[in-house]
Amino acid sequence: MAQPLQLEVFETPQTPDGPVFLMPEQVEDIRLNAYERGYGAGWDDGGQQGESEDAAHRAEIRRQVEQISFGYNEARAHVLNALNPLLTAVFDTVLPEVSRAAIVPLVIDQLLPLAHGAAEEPLILTVPQGMRARFEAAFEGLVLPPLTLNESAELADAQAVISQGESQSHVDLTQATDSARMALERFYQFQNEDSKHA
Numbered sequence: 001m002a003q004p005l006q007l008e009v010f011e012t013p014q015t016p017d018g019p020v021f022l023m024p025e026q027v028e029d030i031r032l033n034a035y036e037r038g039y040g041a042g043w044d045d046g047g048q049q050g051e052s053e054d055a056a057h058r059a060e061i062r063r064q065v066e067q068i069s070f071g072y073n074e075a076r077a078h079v080l081n082a083l084n085p086l087l088t089a090v091f092d093t094v095l096p097e098v099s100r101a102a103i104v105p106l107v108i109d110q111l112l113p114l115a116h117g118a119a120e121e122p123l124i125l126t127v128p129q130g131m132r133a134r135f136e137a138a139f140e141g142l143v144l145p146p147l148t149l150n151e152s153a154e155l156a157d158a159q160a161v162i163s164q165g166e167s168q169s170h171v172d173l174t175q176a177t178d179s180a181r182m183a184l185e186r187f188y189q190f191q192n193e194d195s196k197h198a
Helices: 024-117 132-139 174-197
Strands: 123-128 147-152 159-164 167-172
Touching (some): 024 132, 024 174, 123 132
Antiparallel strands (some): 123 159
């Protein structure tokens, strides 16, 4: 035999007419549940707010660091570009003069060890045109091997050649000057390429 159809009851239960008395344990359970739910909701809300504030702080710090970095690179490029004419002038005027001044003591340093062999074969020192007087003034008062001092228009201001028989010793500061100048040019070339890519 078929069972009768049972329908779901949608009525709300009747609320009691008078006050409902709860046991103290029930009141404590309700209070603890409410506290835990509130604490959990507050913790979640605080965590979400903290994360969003941290993200905002990180974004602001990143933006400020980028501005500082850009400002530093821009300032550095301006300073280097301003120094370029000064450094070029130093390399074009001061450095050759320093090389001319340094060639004399450097040649003297090369000559002194040759003193013991000068009796066998005479020394010939060839210096640039117009530098003879400077070398002669530097040689005064020094105990040097006997040598012949010649000038040559083929030598640059920072060059000299010491000859003894078949052997020759070249003193050349122009290569150092040229290398320094090329290093400066390469430095500024790299700086310009970096500023284009920045």
